[in-house]
Amino acid sequence: KAGVTQTPRYLIKTRGQQVTLSCSPISGHRSVSWYQQTPGQGLQFLFEYFSETQRNKGNFPGRFSGRQFSNSRSEMNVSTLELGDSALYLCASSSWVGTTYGYTFGSGTRLTVV
């Protein structure tokens, strides 16, 4: 069974630009959530999508947005990039059925804003 796939693995952007990150969950998982990891703030929850609807949102500015498609793949977008947006962005898919209960994380996208 394939794991959670995040693309791209690395990204370098300039301040003011926007970026889109992609996450393909484990087949059959309908929930996808996003986290930002930085040395200063640690792991922080961004948002969660379930069946194409945002179900929960963390405390991030509106520059951070996301969406989920009918095949459960998800994208997150960050507009007007700031230096402080440099981070590892992790996606997790989750399932609440049977022994696969829990969260599986992808390898992340390392975003560097210069």
Add this chain to the structure above:
Amino acid sequence: AQSVTQLDSQVPVFEEAPVELRCNYSSSVSVYLFWYVQYPNQGLQLLLKYLSGSTLVKSINGFEAEFNKSQTSFHLRKPSVHISDTAEYFCAVRGDQTGANNLFFGTGTRLTVIP
């Protein structure tokens, strides 16, 4: 609101020695608890989880954790560590808001195994 406290930011330990990584949580309802491990430049890998039932949970690589409701703790232990256990370890609790499916993480503990 939920929160997770990992009391030790760094834990150095000699190879083959035992180790305990501490984790305390706060939650007003029943909890789901997790330990994840992260190697450099990688994502999070699930080590073990507590959902219900037996309070002692074990991983396939020798780690174990015990859910202690009275002390609101979920400490991770291993009786004998290996060099390959050097990594960062995160304790997490699932949010308890209705419909919430997100994790709250501790700040992590960097375990360094010394040869």
